[in-house]
Amino acid sequence: MAFTELLSSLSTNPYFGAGFGLFGIGAGAAILRKGLQGGIILFRRHLMITLEVPCRDKSYQWLLKWITIKGARKTQHLSVETNFLQNDNGQIKTSYDFIPSIGKHIFKYKGNWIQVERTREQQTLDLHMGVPWESVTLTAFGNNKQIYSDILDEARYLALEETVGKTLLYTAMGAEWRPFGHPRRRRPIGSVVLDSGVSKKIIADCNDFIQSSVWYTQRGIPYRRGYLLYGPPGCGKSSFITALAGELEYSVCLLNLSERGLTDDRLNHLLNVAPEQTIILLEDIDAAFASRETTLQQKSAYEGINRITFSGLLNCLDGVGSTEARIVFMTTNYLDRLDPALIRPGRIDLKEYIGYCTEYQLEEMFKNFFNNTDTDAGVNSVEFAQRVKSFGRPVSPAQIQGFFMKHKLSSPETVINCCKDIWEDSLNINK
Incomplete structure (x- = not known):
């Protein structure tokens, strides 16, 4: 009887009732929050697939280029990447690519919504490049890894497409090879x-x-x-x-x-x-x-x-x-x-x-330079080679090319008559 009376008195106590209610609400909210967190973890683990690409990976620049083309046009939060393009005539033009800035972005690829998150660690530096460490994380629904294989293949194809017909030069930077100059x-x-x-x-x-x-x-x-x-x-x-x-x-x-x-x-x-x-x-x-x-x-x-x-x-x-x-x-x-x-x-x-010019090399170099302007380049090339050899002095292809460049607007006959200038031009250059 005493215990029943105690419970009855507590239940009618307004202070106790208010505290028990707040405790119940707090406990319920905590359980709900934990449940939601657990549910989100299970959902991401079993129903979503994530790919992280660090900046040190070879495909990182390819992926940024691909994101620029596929997703940057649909987002309003951008960062600029300045590039220099070399035309066939050697002229270099400046181009600006707008890529998604640091943060989260969403775009659609082959019917799948993909979240792109660019992160930058201000406290961590890439020691070889001296820039903050970055990474790109792609997140999509489902568990099909093929979608990321397709993305990386497309990114690689886009990167290689820009170098078709060109020669890439690499130089050692730290423990890696990095592109050197323009293709x-x-x-x-x-x-x-x-x-x-x-x-x-x-x-x-x-x-x-x-x-x-x-x-x-x-x-x-x-x-x-x-x-x-x-x-x-x-x-x-x-x-x-x-x-x-x-x-x-x-x-x-x-x-x-x-x-x-x-x-x-x-x-x-x-x-x-x-x-x-x-x-x-x-x-x-x-x-x-x-x-x-x-x-x-x-x-x-x-x-x-x-x-x-x-x-x-x-x-x-x-x-x-x-x-x-x-x-x-x-x-x-x-x-x-x-x-x-x-x-x-x-x-x-x-x-x-690989030595000084032979008669064969002199003839072929003459044809390469004057074949479009000389209707009888073969005969003149033989005469040029014999004339150069008659001086009895060795001459390098670099000297011949410099000589031809100096007389590129002259007639083949003038070039043949000025052969002795080959060594004089070299002496003037070396002074």
Whole structure:
């Protein structure tokens, strides 16, 4: 009886009733909130699919470009991205792309509503680029991953579409390869005139290597190829490699072995993560390392300019950890300065001398410059080549090209009569 009376008195107490009611409402709200949170988590986990793309991923820039085309036109919160486009005539124009700004955006793709969220961490920096760390997160209904595969494929296609018919140059930045400058028009292989048969020989060897991956695999031979072009400066070594990349529809990775801070581990990493279908170019390899025999006799002038060791370079080229499906080109002006271990078979599979102009090169270069204006370019080219050779002095393709550029508005006869100016022009330039 006493307990019943106590309950009755409490229930009639207005203070107790008010507190119990508030407690019940608060408890109910908390349970409801937890239930909603749990429901949202279950809904996102089982009925939604999310894709996060960090800024360090190769597809990040592709995705931003794709979002620009597909979704930015329908949102009012934008950020600008300034680009420079190079026309066929070499003129560079400025273009502005408006991409969704930091925050959340919604657009429709193939009947599916997709939320795009760009986030930027102000406290975290991309150490290689020195910019805030960013990421893009896509969220869609359902659990079909194919929608993201389609988006990434479209983004990649759009990115590649802009480089059709052009040669991409990459440079090492930190532990990654980044595009260097604007995509360049592919240089016609015929615009770089080497001695008779040399160009065809290198192109045929590269094509044979590219098409022989199965042959290498079946015989257990490492699938990589090394080339060395050597000869005096100004004879077309680097120009030919650029034209060769265009002929093979490859890109070029420029690697400077003299870069301060470049270590053996980083060099090996860069060679292993080089973009597909690229030529790795090591220019002036003699300037990075001297021959070990020379080093024993005198202290190398290049000692201490970087942190790469010679053995580290050799291991990167054909060691246990070296990558395959790789084409490496080296250039040098001084073959005798290179260590024999660097240019032995297996590291360098094909060596070609690219030297001063022969009569064949002089004739072909003359035809290239004056074929459209001279009705008898063949006869004049022979006369030009004989006239230049009669002076008995070596001349490089760079000298000939500079001479032709100076007389580009002159008649072929005038050019032939002014051959002696080739060396005088070179002397004036070098002063």
